[in-house]
Amino acid sequence: MNLETYTQNEINFVNDHYQDNLLKELSQKFKKDGYVKLKNFIRLKPYQLIMEEISILEQIATHKNFTMKPYNTPRQLSVIGGSQIVNNSPFLLSLYYSSEVRSVLTKIVDEKIVECRHPEEFMVINFLLNKRSTHGWHLDDPPYALIIFIESPSCYSDGGLLEFISDWKDFCKRNDFHPYKDIEQAVKKAKKLGYVHQHWHEKQDAYILRADKNLHRALT
Ligand SMILES: [Fe+2]
Numbered sequence: 104m105n106l107e108t109y110t111q112n113e114i115n116f117v118n119d120h121y122q123d124n125l126l127k128e129l130s131q132k133f134k135k136d137g138y139v140k141l142k143n144f145i146r147l148k149p150y151q152l153i154m155e156e157i158s159i160l161e162q163i164a165t166h167k168n169f170t171m172k173p174y175n176t177p178r179q180l181s182v183i184g185g186s187q188i189v190n191n192s193p194f195l196l197s198l199y200y201s202s203e204v205r206s207v208l209t210k211i212v213d214e215k216i217v218e219c220r221h222p223e224e225f226m227v228i229n230f231l232l233n234k235r236s237t238h239g240w241h242l243d244d245p246p247y248a249l250i251i252f253i254e255s256p257s258c259y260s261d262g263g264l265l266e267f268i269s270d271w272k273d274f275c276k277r278n279d280f281h282p283y284k285d286i287e288q289a290v291k292k293a294k295k296l297g298y299v300h301q302h303w304h305e306k307q308d309a310y311i312l313r314a315d316k317n318l319h320r321a322l323t
Pocket residue numbers: 241242243248314319
C-alpha cells in the first residue's frame with residue numbers, strides 16, 4: 104500500500120476517548136506544565152501495525168554513541184531518521200500527516216501547528232534498548248514534540264523515563280548558569296531543588312512536550 108492509499112483511506116490512529124472535553128482539560132494542563140501524558144493514545148490495531156513496521160525497519164537503524172554539542176551530553180541509542188522513514192515506510196509517514204492526529208495536537212497546544220522542515224528530524228524512531236542507552240539533556244529546535252511509545256519496560260523502576268526541567272533558560276538565568284555550557288552543574292542544582300520532573304509511559308501512550316523550552320532527556 105502506498106502513501107496515497109493511506110491518506111485517501113485515512114487510518115484512525117487515536118483512541119476514542121480523545122474527545123473535546125478531555126482535549127480541553129489536556130490543553131489547560133499543557134499550558135500550565137508544558138507537558139501532557141496521552142494515556143493509551145494509539146488504538147490497538149494501528150499500534151500493532153506500527154509495531155510490525157518498526158520491527159521490520161529496525162535492521163536499518165544506525166547506532167549512535169557520541170557527545171552532542173553544544174550541550175556536551177551523551178547519545179547512546181539507535182536511530183532511524185526522517186529520510187529513511189520517507190524511503191521505507193509510507194505507513195509510518197501517514198502517521199505524521201494524519202489529519203486526525205494533527206487536529207488532536209492543535210486542540211491541545213491551542214495553536215496552529217506547522218510541519219517541521221528538517222528532512223531527518225521531522226520524524227524519528229529512537230531505540231533505547233540497553234541499560235546504558237540514553238538520549239541526553241537537550242532542547243529541540245521545533246516548539247512541540249509528540250512522542251509515541253511502541254515499547255516500554257513493564258515497570259517504572261526498570262527505566263524508560265522522560266525527565267525534564269521546565270523553562271530551562273529561565274531557570275539558568277535565575278541561578279546564574281549558562282544554558283548550554285553549565286548543563287551538569289545546573290541539572291544538579293535543579294535536582295536538589297526538586298525541579299526535575301520524571302514521567303514514565305507505557306506502550307501505546309504518548310506525550311506532548313514544549314520541547315524548545317523544557318530541557319529534557321530520555322533514559323533507561
Ligand atoms: Fe528532544
